[in-house]
Amino acid sequence: MVSVTGWYRAATTGQHAGFESRLEQDRLLLMDFDPKVTGIASQPFSRAGAEGAAQRAARGVPSDSG
Template sequence: MNLTRWQSRSADAVSRAQVEFKRGGVAARLDMADVRNVAFETVDRFREPTSWKHKVNYTGFYWAATSGRHVWFESLYEMTALMRLDRDPMVLAISAQPMRIHRAVPRGQGDVQHHTPDFFVVALRGTRKSGQATHRDSQASACGFAVR
């Protein structure tokens, strides 16, 4: 399992990116440059889980002692990543799917793209990163992306 950062295709796209999040049930959408001081570790999860009969994903809540609250997960990979992040002494806070990142695509290459990161992590050194839980490299550190 590895947590990987979502990468933008170009530096210019970052200047046109916006971040959407919810706090207390109220939605907000800001330019990427304006979210530096947003405490994403305390916002509501952006995406609500969907459910249907015979669903194969295992969803639930994990009590994270690091954050002092339940953190939602939607797969066993995410649960495993949460457990590893929660036990890492370098991690101060964890939140699940706290935002949706929108970025404009150059003309002729489609519409606006968006991405909802699995986690947002605050590390001991003050580093704040979002990341994805994947099954690649199950021996890798679950929080390597958060402390660089």
């Protein structure tokens, strides 16, 4: 089996998001066409928690529903 890695340019954000498999690439494509998705971020990244504590997440897909 061949490993596939690369960058996907998301129309949602106008930025690139990295992927490490065909499955991740397909998920990025599906998320990019979902009107509820407001952003896409590659791993790793940090985000502030409810009380300001930084959390690390492997994937991030914020939506209009929170």
